[in-house]
Amino acid sequence: MQLHLYLSSHAESRAQLKEVLKGNLEQFNVIQYTALENVGRVLPSNGTRPDAALILLGNKAELLQLLENKFIRNLKSILIFPETDPETMQRAYALSPITICHSDRDYEDVASILEHVRTRTEAAPTLAPNQTSNFLNAET
Numbered sequence: 001m002q003l004h005l006y007l008s009s010h011a012e013s014r015a016q017l018k019e020v021l022k023g024n025l026e027q028f029n030v031i032q033y034t035a036l037e038n039v040g041r042v043l044p045s046n047g048t049r050p051d052a053a054l055i056l057l058g059n060k061a062e063l064l065q066l067l068e069n070k071f072i073r074n075l076k077s078i079l080i081f082p083e084t085d086p087e088t089m090q091r092a093y094a095l096s097p098i099t100i101c102h103s104d105r106d107y108e109d110v111a112s113i114l115e116h117v118r119t120r121t122e123a124a125p126t127l128a129p130n131q132t133s134n135f136l137n138a139e140t
Contacts, residue, residue, distance in 0.1 A: 002052070003030050003053070003114070004075060005031065005032045005053070006053070008057050011056045013107075014056060021107070021111060028114075028118065036057075037065065039072060051075075052098075053075040053076070054077070054110070055080065057079065060081075060088055063081055063088060073095060076098050077098060078099055078100075079099075
């Protein structure tokens, strides 16, 4: 499973999140980004979409920049950022993330969510590109 990871250099809690995630990231193929505009642009060699993204934003300006990223909408994303005003939260939910966390909290819940995404993704049946499920082929 691929995990697209962006940890903003503007985020005060960056070191804390990295510490919590240390043991959890070993189970993922992690693609770490240093530029927010590149998140989600890398596809695996087989052409399927990546599985998840963990994005720690440092400020509202980064959220606005992320809203312009057309790739992020295709990812199961976890957003973490410092803003809590209703307008900013509404904009963040427009990205359809799995969850949004505030950057001043304990990150153990983020680790749990990542583990849940990983186990659900591994448990999901995979189909070959031209294969459809029996459900789609069943007559009604």
